[in-house]
Amino acid sequence: MPDAHGAKRRGRIYVSKSVAPYLFVFPFMLLFAAFLIAPLAYAFWLSLFRQTLAAGNRFVGAENYLRALADKSFWEGVLVLFKFGAMQIPVMLGLALVYALILDSGRVFGRSFFRVSFFIPYAVPAVIAALLWGYLYGPAFGPFSQLATLLNLPAPNFLSESTILPSIANIAVWEYMGYNMIIYYSALQAVPQDLEEASAVDGASGLRHALSIKLPLIMPTVIVTIMFSIIGTLQLFTEPYLIRTLAPGLINSHYTPNYYAYTLAFTNQQYNYSAAISFVLGGIVAIASYSFMLVANRRTAR
Template sequence: MFLAPALALFAVFLVVPICYTLWLSLRASRVDSTGFGVRTEKFVGFDNYVSAVSDSAYLHSVLRLLGYGFLVVPIMLGFALLFALLLDSPVIRFGRFSRIAIFLPYAVPGVIATLLWGFIYLPGVSPIREAADTLGLPVPSFLGPHSVLYSVVNIAVWGGIGFNMIIIYTSLRGLPAELQEAARIDGCNELQIAWRIKVPLVLPAVIMTAIFSLISTLQVFNEPQTLVPLTSAISSTWVPLMTIYRDAFVNNDVYTAAAASVVLAAATLVLSLAVLGTLQRRAFGEDR
C-alpha cells in the first residue's frame, strides 16, 4: 500500500504510454473497401517498422545523429572532467563562483539557449562576425550546410557541461583526503594526483554521465528544431525525432511515427547497455 501511489504514477505516465505506442506501431489507417472513402484502423503487423527503417530520410537522420553524438559526448565529458578536476584542485581560487558560472548554462532552457546562439550565428546580427570584419578576419557561415552540425554541437556542449561537471565534482569531493595527502608526501604533484588517483576513483561517476549524455544525444530535438527558421541547412528530418515529429504531426501518420519511436527507443537501450558494459570492463576489469 505504501508504494501504491508511486506505482500508479509509474503505470500512468510510463507503462501505459509505452503499451499504447507499441499498439499503434502495429496498426495503420486504411481506406475501407466499400468505396465510400471511409478510413478504418487495421492490424498490419510489422509493416510500419519496415516502412520506418526503409525511409531514406529516417536513415539519413540516423547517420547524422551518429556523427553528432561522436562529437558531443566526448567533448562534453572531456570538458566536464577537466573542469571538475580544476575546481577540486587546491590551486584554484573563487571556486564557488566558478562552479556557478560553469553550471549556469545548464539552467537555461534549451529553446532559449538555442535562440541566443542562433542570433549569435546569424550574419546580420552576429557580434562574432562584426568583430571579425573589424579585424579583417574570415568568418565561416555558422548556419551554412557544412558548419551547421558543429554549431548545433556547440549549443549542446555549452548547455550540458555544467550538469556533468557537477556529478563528477560531487564524486571528487567524496574522495578520502588521506589518499591525496599521502600522495603529496610521496612527492606527487597535482597533475599526477589528478590523473593517477582522482580519475580512476571517479570512473563510476564518469560512466554515469556518459550514459546520461548518450541518452540525451539520441533524443536531441529542441536545438535543431529551433534553428529551422534561421537556416535552410536544417531540414524537417534532420534528426530522427524531427522525422518522427513530421510523420506524426505534419503527415498525420501516427502509426509510422510510433514504429520509428519504438526503433529509436530500442536503439537507445541497446547502445546504453553496450556503452555501460564496455566502460565497466575497461574501468573495472573483465570480471565485472
C-alpha cells in the same frame, strides 16, 4: 470509563509492516503508470495499425517496424546522431572533467562562483538556449558577424553545410558541460583526503595525484555520465528544430529520428508510422546503452 489514550488507540488505523512500504510507493507508481506506462502502451498500440481512408485504422502487425528498418530517411538521421555524438560527447565530458579537476585542486579563488556560473546554462531551457545561440550565429545580426565587419574580416559562417552540425553540438556542450562538471566535482570531493596526503608524502605532484589516483576512483561516475550522454544524444530534437529557420535547406524534416517522427505525426498525420519510428529509436538507444555498459564493465573488470 475509558481513558483518553485508549480512545486514541482505538481511533488509529494499523497497517501491516509488509504493506506499509507499498502504500508509500503507490502515489509514485500511479503517476508513473499514468504519465509513462499508459502513453507508451498507447503508442505501441498505434504502431501496430495503419490509417486508411476506406477502413480507418487497420491492423498491420510489424509492417510499420519493417518499413522503418528499411527507411533511408530514418537511417540518415541516425547517422547524423552518431556524428553529433562523436563531436559533442568527448568535448563536453572532457571539458567537464578538466574544470572539475581544476576546481577540486583547491588552487582556484571563488570556487562557489565558478560552480554556479558553469551550472547556470543547464538551468536555461533548451528552447531558450537554442534561440540564444541562433542569435549569436546569425550571419546578418549576430555579434560575431558584426565584430568581424568592424575589424574588416570575413564574417564567420556558423550555419553552412560543413559547420551546421558542429554549431548544434556547441549548443549542447554549453548546455550540459556544467551539469556534468558538478557531477565530477562531487565525485572528486568524495575521494578520501588520506590518499592525497599519502601521495604528497611519496612526492607525487598535484597533476600526478589527479591522473593516477583520483581519476581511476571516479571512473564509475564517468562511465555513467557517458551512458546518459549517449542516451541524450540519440534524442536530439530541440536544437535542430529551432535552428532550421536560420539554415533553410540544411536541416530537413528527417535531420534526426526524433525530428522525423515529429514531422510524420504533426505535419503528415502519419501517427502510426511515427509511433513505430519512435520505438525503433528507443531500441537503438537501449542497444547502444547496453553495448557501452558491457564494454565498460569488461574494461573495469580487467
